[in-house]
């Protein structure tokens with residue numbers, strides 16, 4: 001039988017963790033023939049709740065789940081891990097300054113990066129979900145000098161999926177008809193969902209919708225969808241975030257067509273090297289590759305630059321705070 005793959009989930013007792021763990025254990029993260037071992041990392045006060053989730057995982061008798069550990073020790077949690085889903089983060093609370101937010105998250109993602117560096121398996125792949133996800137991924141990466149930089153990624157797949165579904169609804173086509181969607185930049189309100197390369201029925205999406213809808217409805221609806229969910233549900237999106245995390249890792253491991261992921265920039269499209277920014281990507285042979293050669297019109301250029309500028313500011317701020 002195949003050796004189980006160790007998957008570590010941080011913030012395992014949280015909302016997203018609860019929506020994620022059962023799907024990982026059922027085989028949806030890596031494939032229906034890959035046994036998994038789960039490691040649940042939590043802060044000490046949430047370990048008991050994570051143990052409760054572990055009990056429920058036991059009670060599902062998942063054929064592919066070969067073991068579960070629950071711990072508050074990052075070295076133990078990442079020991080031998082091949083996939084790390086970094087979900088736990090310090091959320092922004094009312095009145096919190098950006099510096100305080102980055103500082104608090106530096107205290108989480110720096111040590112986790114080091115623990116990954118020192119303990120994870122050679123094929124470790126890291127997806128950061130906890131916000132500010134792109135910069136948290138950068139912090140973790142900078143504390144893991146022995147791990148190839150490209151193994152640190154951040155999630156923009158939920159934004160991507162939201163964009164697919166908004167466009168499909170507008171054009172009244174199934175989501176599977178929408179191809180070549182791209183989210184550029186930061187997973188934040190500045191992100192740029194690009195319809196100038198997306199295609200529906202083989203034709204450019206931007207040419208099938210009016211410009212006012214694209215600018216004033218589509219872009220803000222995608223970028224602010226998280227807030228709309230909170231408003232409607234009384235709680236932030238969890239199942240859809242977990243679903244996107246599954247999509248990202250499944251595609252990374254198994255290959256994909258055109259999708260979006262935040263990966264370290266190699267300087268493509270004028271995005272400064274090293275920033276973890278969302279790009280149009282394909283996954284091939286277990287690696288993300290940026291789709292090259294796209295023409296960027298003036299409107300898109302402006303939007304991409306604004307989001308990338310925000311990422312540069314976040315990087316400058318964490319440098320100044322000594323977090324990287």
Ligand code: NDP
Nearest residue numbers: 010011013014015016041042046088089091130131237241
């Ligand atoms: P959630 O599980 O709802 O969210 C976790 C993180 O995911 C948040 O930072 C959230 O950012 C982020 N996120 C990213 N994308 C989305 C999205 N589309 N929708 C919603 N959230 C998104 O948070 P909970 O508070 O329920 O749980 C967090 C858990 O993490 C707690 O159990 C806590 O104990 C744990 N934790 C663990 C740590 C560790 O393992 N060392 C460290 C810190 C916390 P945002 O809030 O900005 O939406």
